[in-house]
Amino acid sequence: MTLQPRAKGIDISHWQGFCNPHDIDFIIVKASEGLAADPKFEEYLPHIQGIPIRGAYHYYRTAVNPIAQAEYFLDAISGHEWHFIAVDYETTGNTLDRQGAENLLACLLHLRSTQDLPVVLYTSSYCYRDNVRIWSDKFDEFPLWVAKWSEVEPGQIIERDWSIWQWTDSGDGSQVGVGSERVDRNVYNGTVDQMKLWLGITQPEENDMKKWYQSKTLWFSILFALVNVAGIFGYAEFIPGDDVVQYVNIGISVIVALLRVFTDQGIER
Numbered sequence: 001m002t003l004q005p006r007a008k009g010i011d012i013s014h015w016q017g018f019c020n021p022h023d024i025d026f027i028i029v030k031a032s033e034g035l036a037a038d039p040k041f042e043e044y045l046p047h048i049q050g051i052p053i054r055g056a057y058h059y060y061r062t063a064v065n066p067i068a069q070a071e072y073f074l075d076a077i078s079g080h081e082w083h084f085i086a087v088d089y090e091t092t093g094n095t096l097d098r099q100g101a102e103n104l105l106a107c108l109l110h111l112r113s114t115q116d117l118p119v120v121l122y123t124s125s126y127c128y129r130d131n132v133r134i135w136s137d138k139f140d141e142f143p144l145w146v147a148k149w150s151e152v153e154p155g156q157i158i159e160r161d162w163s164i165w166q167w168t169d170s171g172d173g174s175q176v177g178v179g180s181e182r183v184d185r186n187v188y189n190g191t192v193d194q195m196k197l198w199l200g201i202t203q204p205e206e207n208d209m210k211k212w213y214q215s216k217t218l219w220f221s222i223l224f225a226l227v228n229v230a231g232i233f234g235y236a237e238f239i240p241g242d243d244v245v246q247y248v249n250i251g252i253s254v255i256v257a258l259l260r261v262f263t264d265q266g267i268e269r
Contacts, residue, residue, distance in 0.1 A: 007191060007194075166186045
């Protein structure tokens with residue numbers, strides 16, 4: 001069985017300098033911080049349009065009015081196509097206490113109520129546990145982009161599902177087309193196709209929800225069509241008994257299971 005890899009991406013800010021990204025499925029660009037724009041944001045915009053999935057993020061400052069920050073962020077990213085937006089909440093330059101978390105929640109709720117894109121929360125696994133979720137379960141309503149720089153996935157620490165995992169801050173910038181020696185590397189918790197479905201970029205097709213060969217109704221229809229054909233050739237008296245139907249049902253289940261193994265694909269970590 002072939003394994004499908006998770007969608008892979010990077011996040012960038014002015015620290016990356018040069019930007020001509022490639023060999024990634026998604027990118028998240030810093031647009032603003034507090035009430036100021038990232039110095040490289042406008043310069044980066046033309047260079048990221050070839051990336052299939054694009055997000056913008058705002059670095060949250062606890063000393064600044066949360067609604068004013070949300071409005072500034074929305075104004076900064078307006079006029080460009082984005083697939084999701086995110087708010088970055090971390091220690092540097094901030095006071096992480098109850099008031100900080102309550103104001104952060106106000107910012108997230110305002111962003112969600114004033115536009116249609118998914119609003120994602122970025123923070124470290126420990127910050128989420130000890131400085132965010134401890135104050136309100138409403139944070140669980142927002143998809144989580146979690147920083148945990150190790151080989152061990154963050155699920156055991158945060159005790160909830162995550163959408164994007166920033167698994168290192170030491171990626172090789174030259175491999176993905178940025179100027180810095182190091183760059184943050186991320187994965188989505190699923191394949192590229194699943195990420196596009198999550199963001200509404202693509203819609204599920206009916207045959208993706210149930211493969212044709214998984215329909216027992218179809219298989220029984222074929223069986224009894226063959227019985228009717230047999231009647232034309234002088235076997236009209238044949239009526240399948242309960243035992244025959246049971247064996248056919250088992251056989252169809254085996255066929256469906258085998259087809260699923262050889263055609264469906266799993267997800268690689």
